Amino acid sequence: MSRFRFAPTPEQETALLDQCAHARYVWNLALEQWSMWSVGRRSCPPRFVEQARQLTEARADNDWLRTGSQTVQQQALRDFDQAVTNFFSGTHQRPTWRKAGIHEGFRIVGSQAQRVEKVNRKWARVLVPKVGWVKFRLSKPLADAKSYRVTRDRSGRWHIAFAVIPDPIPGPGTGEVVGIDRGVTVSAALSTGERLNVPTLTRGEKARLLKLQQRLARSQKGSNRCAKTRRAIAKLKAREADRRKEWIEQTSTGLARRFDVIRVEDLxxxxxxxxxxxxxxxxxxxxxxxxxxxxxxxxxx
Structure with missing residues (x-):
């Protein structure tokens, strides 16, 4: 995945949230149909073709669903059908319900996913169905992709991720071998004697997080104060997750460039x-x- 920060306007953000709600509704409806089926029943649960026909009928009867993009809604059905296939093949867990505020996103596949233009050195834009041209920050070179996913995390940040296969990292060719022991006190202990630790929140950020969690415990559920505190906590958590992800990417890439064979404990x-x-x-x-x-x-x- 090649991920970029999305920069929608307030009007575009409202339209994107509507698209996320439609995709989540269609997914949960397909999951409900599938959950009603049990082993031993004669009739099988409807799969993508039948559910796509039902979606067409539902769009004709419901104006609020018809205002959304049929591409987004059909792709949610395709994603669910693939999730069911992966579950029965044993490679993934059982599909679960998607919740508002947690699972905010949708996927675009095909020719519509290729409507991407570079604006200048720092910005590009993509044509999202039923939303229009939305800008995103060019933090890395833009590669050709046949699909992308738009997501919104709990801290309110929007991202767009293009599905591309990254270039392989060339090894040094020296035959160097390293063993890595994972732990809690030391994130990664190398056989060369190096000790690597995942960066976490600073002491001040941890103190602020504790105060916010205490404030959240005292606030009334459903109030504006509760929602504001949750967003503040989510921002700190997202900052910590970003640091951890960057450390993992840099460390794994550095090890791949330094060693030809890397042995890691299978945990x-x-x-x-x-x-x-x-x-x-x-x-x-x-x-x-x-x-x-x-x-x-x-x-x-």
Whole structure:
């Protein structure tokens, strides 16, 4: 993926949120149809072709759905159909519900995804269906792509990600080998003696995050104060995630350029970070300690 910061105007942002809502609605509706099916039933749940026909009928009966882009809504059905296929093939988990404020995004595929123009050295623009030309920041060279995804994170930032295959990183050709041990205290310990740590929030940012979390606990749910505090927390969390992602990209690229063979311990992070809460009949032990450990594992990338 080649991701850029999106810069929509307030009017365009409203239209983009509508497109996200339509894509999320269609996805959840397809998931509801699929969830009603169980093994052993004679009839199978509808797949993409049948759901696309149902979508056409729904657009004819609902004005609010017809105002959105049919391309966006059909692509949401295609994405769900692919998610179901991946689930049955064993490569992905079961498709889940998409929630407002968390899963904000949609995908454009085909000829419409190629309507991209470079404005100047710093900016480019893309023609989004039912929205118009939207600018995005050129932070890296723009490559040809056949699809892109528009997303909005919890902190309110918009991004556009083009699906492109990155160029392979050439190795040094010296036969150098390195082993990497992952941990919590030290993010990555190399067999060469180097110790690498993921950058986190500064001491001041951590103090501010703690105050915001305390303020959120005191605020009334659904109030403007609660929403404002949540956005402030999301911005700090996004800043931390950006630093972690940049560190991972730079570190992995640097290791690939320095060594021909890289050996990493095969860790099942999903099982390692499972909750220890347990059940009502068999409650877990040291639940808070395990939750803290899970956060540290995930924070180290």
């Amino acid at each position: 099942n992070i999903r099982n390692m970070t499972k909750s220890a809460k347990g059940t009502v009949e068999a409650p877990g032990r040291n639940v808070r300690q395990k939750s803290g450990l899970n956060r540290e594992i995930l924070a180290n990338g």
